Amino acid sequence: MNPTDPRTERPDKLEAAEPQILIVDDARDIRESLGQYLRKQGYRTQLAANGIEARRIIEEASLALIVLDVMMPGEDGLSICRWLTGRGGPPVILLTAMADETDRIVGLELGADDYVVKPFNPRELLARIRAVLRRAPMPAPTITGTQRRFAGWEHAPATQELRHADGRHVVLTSGENRLLTVLLDHAQTVLSRDRLLDLTAGRDAKAYDRAIDNTVSRLRRKIEDDPKSPRLIVTEWGGGYMLAAPVETL
Template sequence: MPITTPHIAILDDEPEIRRILSDALEEAGYRVTTFARATEFEAALNRATPDVCLVDLGLPDRDGLAVVHRLALESGAAIIIISGRAQVQDRVTGLELGADDYIIKPFEPAEVVARIRARLRKTRSDAPRSTPQTARFAQWRAHFDRYVLSPDQGPEVPFSHAEGEVLRMFLESPNRLISRAQMQQNFGGGAGESFDRAMDVRISRLRTKLGEDPKNPRLIKTIYGAGYIFLADVTWT
């Protein structure tokens, strides 16, 4: 299987910062996409999830910390904050909301590249080597090594890392109730409305990709007030 080039997304409203980071990362061999506004960045996330997101906190259209928190709950991408806010509390808050690292401006581009490389190495080393990567259920195969769903008939459907985490959870416990408390324990993050909303978004996207009727889903059933049940026989290979 060919090795894909890691994709780095940069969200910063300063053109010069975007240029410096983009030049350094492209020279290091990464694929780079840049954004000046959070609305454009979040719209792009609906189409594809980058491997690493570099996020500035001082954005013109959104609170940067809110963007970081949403990314941590929904995307599954590694998150590195790059900000001029040097106070310890800013760093602590960013990391508590889900960032993996925090770099203070001004910075050396070589240091940013080095930290991204370290984060990608950690992601690869954390991946379980003996875990089955393909699951068969209903008329689908889920390929977790390629992040795609293959139907018996029709084109493959890609899914994000975050959606894959939820799908694997269901496929590893089919025909059993999975409560909100179990989800929170599995995925971390603070319990409450924000976490519940993030889970609902992931599950809604999975239902869409599985061709489910949102009013009467066959595979991912909502048990109101309790959680979810994935109704299918599953075979792992």
């Protein structure tokens, strides 16, 4: 592959503090030229040509923002936006060629933070990206190498892994890893959904009221003996969630 191809640039050459942006567009010239432009402006970028690639990157990467084309073959941008809203972000700016204002309103109602109509000026999109990041920062909990043990599980946050004394091995998504880290930090303490959103994503809880529930459900399926009758991550009705087990730092 061409070493100057933006898809091959190694992210470890860049400063970790630089926000990472995912560009999802089936038009190669748009996503690659936009990726190159944003890198020159100090951002790290990842590129996806369709919904399948986008979902994989979203599960694996720590993203500050997603620039998302609406009209794509296969899964369209509105479907991906709805899925992102359900899991609590990151912020989304829609790229749309649609002239009908109603279609743009639908995207905003699904949880998009802004939209830009094609054809667009990259400088305008950059300004909108900066504005969204200013008003919707996503501070995540500090992920260190400190490992902790609870209920037979050992959590390695740096590698997003869980290992059980009986040999089970679980790999967590970034969202699941952040949530578990927060629950371990506040073991045996009830945390409301709003508080969990603040600690894991920093987004507006009112816009993403199901995000924590969805992540808790996925985490329970990975660590509970019976996810339908959880004993580790318990629900406090009217309150939120609590990690019920004591925690030991290794």
